Amino acid sequence: MLEIKNLHVKLEEEDKQILKGVDLTVEAGKVHAIMGPNGSGKSTLSYVLSGRDGYEVTEGAATLDGTDLLELEPEERAAAGLFLAFQYPVEIPGVGNMTFLRTAVNAQRKARGQDELSATEFLKVIREKAKALKIDAEMLKRPVNVGFSGGEKKRNEILQMAMLEPKMCILDETDSGLDVDAMKLVADGVNALRDEGRAFLVITHYQRLLDHIKPDVVHIMSDGRIVKTGGPELALEVETNGYADFLEEA
Amino acid sequence: MSALPKAKLDATQARLAALSAPEAPGWTGPARNAALERVETLGLPAPRDEYWRFTRPASLVQAEAPAAEVYTSSDTPIFDGIDRVKLVFVDGVFDAGASDDPALAGVTIERLQAAQTTDIHWARDLYGTLEARGQTPVARPLAALNTAFATDGVLIHVTGRAERPVSLIYLHESETSDAYLHHVVKLEAGAEMTLLENGPGAARMNMVMEVELADRAAFHHVRAQGRDHQRRAATHVFARLGSESTFKSFTVTMNGVMTRNECVLELTGDNATAHVAGAALGDGDFHHDDTVFVTHDAVNCESRQVFKKVLRNGATGVFQGKILVKPGAQKTDGYQISQSLLLDGDSQFLAKPELEIYADDVACSHGSTSGAIDETGLFYLRSRGIPEGPATDLLTLAFLAEAVQEIEDGALQEEVLDRLRGWLERRRH
Ligand SMILES: Nc1ncnc2c1ncn2[C@@H]1O[C@H](COP(=O)(O)OP(=O)(O)OP(=O)(O)O)[C@@H](O)[C@H]1O
Ligand SMILES: [Mg+2]
Numbered sequence: 001m002l003e004i005k006n007l008h009v010k011l012e013e014e015d016k017q018i019l020k021g022v023d024l025t026v027e028a029g030k031v032h033a034i035m036g037p038n039g040s041g042k043s044t045l046s047y048v049l050s051g052r053d054g055y056e057v058t059e060g061a062a063t064l065d066g067t068d069l070l071e072l073e074p075e076e077r078a079a080a081g082l083f084l085a086f087q088y089p090v091e092i093p094g095v096g097n098m099t100f101l102r103t104a105v106n107a108q109r110k111a112r113g114q115d116e117l118s119a120t121e122f123l124k125v126i127r128e129k130a131k132a133l134k135i136d137a138e139m140l141k142r143p144v145n146v147g148f149s150g151g152e153k154k155r156n157e158i159l160q161m162a163m164l165e166p167k168m169c170i171l172d173e174t175d176s177g178l179d180v181d182a183m184k185l186v187a188d189g190v191n192a193l194r195d196e197g198r199a200f201l202v203i204t205h206y207q208r209l210l211d212h213i214k215p216d217v218v219h220i221m222s223d224g225r226i227v228k229t230g231g232p233e234l235a236l237e238v239e240t241n242g243y244a245d246f247l248e249e250a
Numbered sequence: 251m252s253a254l255p256k257a258k259l260d261a262t263q264a265r266l267a268a269l270s271a272p273e274a275p276g277w278t279g280p281a282r283n284a285a286l287e288r289v290e291t292l293g294l295p296a297p298r299d300e301y302w303r304f305t306r307p308a309s310l311v312q313a314e315a316p317a318a319e320v321y322t323s324s325d326t327p328i329f330d331g332i333d334r335v336k337l338v339f340v341d342g343v344f345d346a347g348a349s350d351d352p353a354l355a356g357v358t359i360e361r362l363q364a365a366q367t368t369d370i371h372w373a374r375d376l377y378g379t380l381e382a383r384g385q386t387p388v389a390r391p392l393a394a395l396n397t398a399f400a401t402d403g404v405l406i407h408v409t410g411r412a413e414r415p416v417s418l419i420y421l422h423e424s425e426t427s428d429a430y431l432h433h434v435v436k437l438e439a440g441a442e443m444t445l446l447e448n449g450p451g452a453a454r455m456n457m458v459m460e461v462e463l464a465d466r467a468a469f470h471h472v473r474a475q476g477r478d479h480q481r482r483a484a485t486h487v488f489a490r491l492g493s494e495s496t497f498k499s500f501t502v503t504m505n506g507v508m509t510r511n512e513c514v515l516e517l518t519g520d521n522a523t524a525h526v527a528g529a530a531l532g533d534g535d536f537h538h539d540d541t542v543f544v545t546h547d548a549v550n551c552e553s554r555q556v557f558k559k560v561l562r563n564g565a566t567g568v569f570q571g572k573i574l575v576k577p578g579a580q581k582t583d584g585y586q587i588s589q590s591l592l593l594d595g596d597s598q599f600l601a602k603p604e605l606e607i608y609a610d611d612v613a614c615s616h617g618s619t620s621g622a623i624d625e626t627g628l629f630y631l632r633s634r635g636i637p638e639g640p641a642t643d644l645l646t647l648a649f650l651a652e653a654v655q656e657i658e659d660g661a662l663q664e665e666v667l668d669r670l671r672g673w674l675e676r677r678r679h
Contacts, residue, residue: 050633053625078635090630094648100631103644108635143648160634 001199002026002049002168007060009041009048009224018044020224021060026168026217029196033210034203035235036221037243042203043087045221046172050084051077064168078104079111083166085157087173087203092144097156100144101126101163108164129162133189150177158189169193170201175209187212207239220246258293261311265294268313269399276367281378285397288382292391301388304568304600305539309508310392310484315428315454318480318507325672327419328448328474328665334417335359337404341422341452342429344402348419356410357443362403362432373405373434380460380488384514387574388543393486393512396458400432403458408441408467415444415470420451422478427452433459437467437495444659445469450476450483450506457485463495465519471499472662474669475506479535482508487526493519493548500657502666503530503538504673510539517544517551517579527556527656529666531673532565532597539568540588546579546612555586558653560646561597562677572604575612584614591649592622593642639678646674 002025009019018041026032034042048055049062051074062069064080072080092100106116117125130140133155145153154174161169171190175183190200190213202213210218210232218234219226220243228234228246237245254262266289275282295307309316337359338348344361352359365371378397384390406416418433429452437443441464451457461469475483483506489497503509515524530538544553559567569588590599601618623645631641647670654670657663 052629052633073638074629074632075635075637075641078633084633086630086633090626092624092627092630092645092648094651095644100634100644103640104631104634104636107637107640111635164634 001028002062002064002201004062005060007045007048007062008058009044009055010058012054012056018224019048022224022226024219024226026199026201028199030216031194031200031202031213032217032219033215033235034201034219034221035205035238040221041224042221043172046084046170046203049077049170050074050082075107076111078164078166079108081167083161083164083169085154085161085169085171085174087176089145089153089157091146093146095144097142097144098126098140101160104160105163126163130159132192133159133162133185135159151179151182154178155182155186158186162189162193165193167198168201169198170203172203173205175204175206183209184212207235210235222247254293255296258296261296262289262294264313265311265395271399272366272401274367277371277374278362278366278377282398284382285378285394288385288394289391289398292385292389292394294391294395301541301570304570304602305510305537309482310454310510315426315452316480316482317425318422318453318478318482319425320422321450321478323477328669329417329446331665332415332417332446332661334415334446336417336419338419338421339402339429339431339451341424341427342401342431342455354412354414354416356408356441357412357416358407359416360405362400362405365405372407372436376434376436376460376462377432380462380490381458381486383490383516384486384488390486390512390514392456392484393458393488396430396432396456396486400430400458403432403434406433406435406443406445408435408437408443410441412443415446417446417448420447420449420455420476422450422452422476422481425453428454430456435459435461435469437461437463437469439464440466442468443470445471447473448476450478450481453481455481455483455485457483459487461487461489461497463489463491463497465492466494467492468496469498470658472657472666473499473501474666475501475503475509477505479505480507482506484510486512486514488514489524490516490518491522491524494521495519496522497524498656498658499526500653500666501528502669503528504669505532505536506538507535508537510541512541513543515544515553517546517548517553520549520551522548522551523553524551525554525556525656527554527653528558529650529653529670530559530567531670532559532561532567533677534563534565536561536565537568538566540571542571544573544584546573546575546582546584548579550581551579552583553585554656555588556653556656557588558650559590559599560593560650561590561599562593564596566597567599569601569603569618571602571616572606573614573616575607575609575614577608579609580611582609582612582614584612586616587652588618589649590620591646592620643671643674643678647671
C-alpha cells in the first residue's frame with residue numbers, strides 16, 4: 001500500500017539533511033510500528049508524506065497504491081486515502097469541530113466523486129463515533145482543539161480518522177499524553193478500523209500502545225534511516241535495553 | 251472662518267459654495283444654521299488634521315463627488331430573507347413606490363423632508379444635537395456639514411417593542427450622485443427596535459444617524475455598505491445611552507474605494523451597554539477607516555469595540571478607537587480589539603487605539619494585531635482533505651467570527667455570514 005524508497009529529505013530553509021534514505025513498505029491489512037530516539041526523523045517522515053511545506057525531497061520516492069504522493073497537494077493526498085494523526089494537533093480558534101469535520105468529510109467525498117453527506121446523516125455518524133471515543137457533544141461544538149486537554153486532542157485525532165475512513169493511517173505518538181483508559185479507547189478505535197484494505201503506521205516510544213494495537217512489523221529509525229526491521233519482539237527489546245544496541249549496529 | 255489655514259479655508263468655501271440649504275427647513279432651520287457655523291469655524295477635514303492622519307479626506311470633501319460606476323449583481327440583496335419594513339432611497343432620494351407603508355406598531359416613521367415643516371415635532375430637540383455634542387473633544391466637520399445640508403432621512407420614534415426591523419435600502423443608480431441623509435431615532439423608556447441599512451446609496455454618501463436611548467431601551471443596528479467598488483462614504487453614528495439601555499451596532503463592508511465610518515457613543519446612564527463592531531473586506535483599491543469614540547460618563551457601564559479587517563492586493567484598513575472614562579465613571583468595563591488579516595504583503599493596516607481614564611475602579615483593555623493566515627492551521631485543514639481555497643476561507647471566517655458574533659439575531663448573523671462567504675468564494679477564481 002505505502003511504499004517509500006530511498007527517501008532523502010532536507011529542510012527547505014536550512015542546509016540540514018533529516019531523512020537520509022528511508023526504505024519502508026507497508027502492505028494492506030498490516031500494522032507497522034516505528035520506534036526511534038527523539039530527533040531521529042519520525043515526525044518529519046510523517047509530515048513529508050502528508051505534504052507539509054518546509055521540506056525538500058532531494059532523492060527517493062513515496063507512493064500510495066502506486067500513486068506518487070510527493071506530486072500531490074496535501075488535500076489530494078488526503079483524498080487518496082492518507083491520514084496523519086498529528087503528534088501535536090493544531091488548535092483552530094473560531095472553527096467549530098463539527099463544521100471542520102463535516103467540511104473535511106464532504107470535501108473528500110466530493111474529490112472522490114461521491115455525494116455530500118446531509119447534515120442529518122453526518123450527525124448520526126459522528127454521534128455514534130464520538131460516543132465510542134467518549135467525546136461529548138460539548139467538545140464537538142467547541143473550536144477545533146481549542147482548550148482541549150492533551151488527551152482530548154489525541155482522541156479528537158482518532159475521531160477524525162474514524163470519520164474520514166482513510167486507507168493509510170499514520171499515527172504520530174498518538175499514545176503520548178494519554179492516561180491508561182484513554183489509551184485503551186484510542187487502541188479500540190484503531191482496532192475497530194483494522195481491516196484488509198487498510199494499513200497503519202504507528203509511531204510510538206512505548207511498548208504499551210503496542211500491547212493494545214498488535215503490530216505485524218516493527219521498525220527502528222535512527223538518524224534519518226530505518227536501521228532495523230523485525231517482529232513485535234523488537235519493541236520489547238527497545239523497552240528493556242533502549243536503542244544503544246541498534247545504534248551500534250547501524 | 252478666516253482663522254483657518256488658507257488651504258482649509260479654500261476647500262471649505264469651495265464645498266459650501268456647491269451646496270444649497272433646503273428652501274423650507276422648518277424647525278430644523280436653527281439646527282442647520284448652527285451646524286453651518288460649526289463647519290465654518292472648524293473647516294472641513296484637511297490632509298494635515300491629526301484625526302485624518304491615516305485617511306485622505308480630499309475625495310470626501312471636494313465639491314463634486316468623484317464618479318462611481320454602478321455595480322450590478324444578480325445575487326439576492328442582503329436581508330432579503332428578513333421580514334421587515336422597507337424604505338428605499340435612490341441616490342439619496344426617497345422612492346415611495348419601492349417602499350413599504352411605514353406602519354409598524356409601537357413605532358412612528360416619518361421622512362425628514364416632510365416632517366421638518368410641521369409645527370411641533372419630537373425630533374426638534376434632537377436633530378443636530380448629538381452631532382453637536384460629538385464635536386468635542388474631536389471635531390467631526392463632515393457630520394456638521396450633513397446636519398446643515400441633509401436633503402432627507404427618516405425620523406423614527408419608538409415607544410414600544412417594534413415587531414419587525416425597519417430597513418433602509420440605499421440604491422445607487424447615478425454615477426455622480428452625492429447624497430446627504432440624516433436620520434434621527436428616539437427610543438422611549440423600555441422601547442426596542444432593530445434598524446437595518448444596506449446598499450451604497452450614492453457615488454458619494456454622507457450619512458448621519460443620531461440615536462437617543464431612554465432608560466432600558468434597546469437598539470440593534472446591522473448595516474451592509476454595498477459592493478460598488480468605486481463608491482465613497484463618510485458616515486457618522488451618534489448615540490446617547492440612558493440607564494440600563496443597550497446599543498449594538500454592526501457594519502459589514504465589502505469593497506468601496508473610500509469609507510470613513512465614525513461612531514460616537516456616550517454612556518450617560520448607569521448600567522448601560524454599548525457594542526460597536528465591524529467586518530471589512532477589501533481587495534485592491536479599498537480604503538476603509540473605522541473611527542470610534544466611546545465616552546463613559548456613568549457607573550457600571552460596559553462598552554465593546556470589535557473590528558476585523560481582511561485585506562488583500564494593496565487594500566488599506568484603518569482603525570482609530572478611543573475609550574474615554576470620565577471622572578466618576580466607576581466600574582467601567584471597556585474592551586476594544588482591532589485586528590487585520592493581511593492576505594498578502596501589499597496590504598496594510600494602520601491602527602491607533604487609545605484609552606483615557608479618569609476613574610480608578612475600571613477594567614479597560616485594548617489590543618490591535620495584524621497578521622497573515624496561520625500556515626500550521628492551514629496545513630492541518632488541508633491534511634484533512636479541505637482544499638487550500640476553502641481552508642483559507644474557513645480560517646478567514648474564523649478570524650471574522652468575533653465581530654460577526656456581535657450580531658445578536660441569528661437570522662441576521664446568517665445573512666451577513668452568507669455575504670462574507672460569497673465575497674471570499676468569488677475571490678477564489
Ligand atoms: N522545521 C524544522 N526546523 C529545524 N529543525 C527541524 C525542523 N523539522 C525537523 N527538524 C529537526 O529534524 C530532526 C528530526 O525531527 P523529528 O521531529 O522528525 O524527530 P522525531 O523522530 O519525530 O522526534 P520525537 O521522538 O522527539 O518526536 C530534529 O533534529 C529536529 O530538530
Ligand atoms: Mg516526533
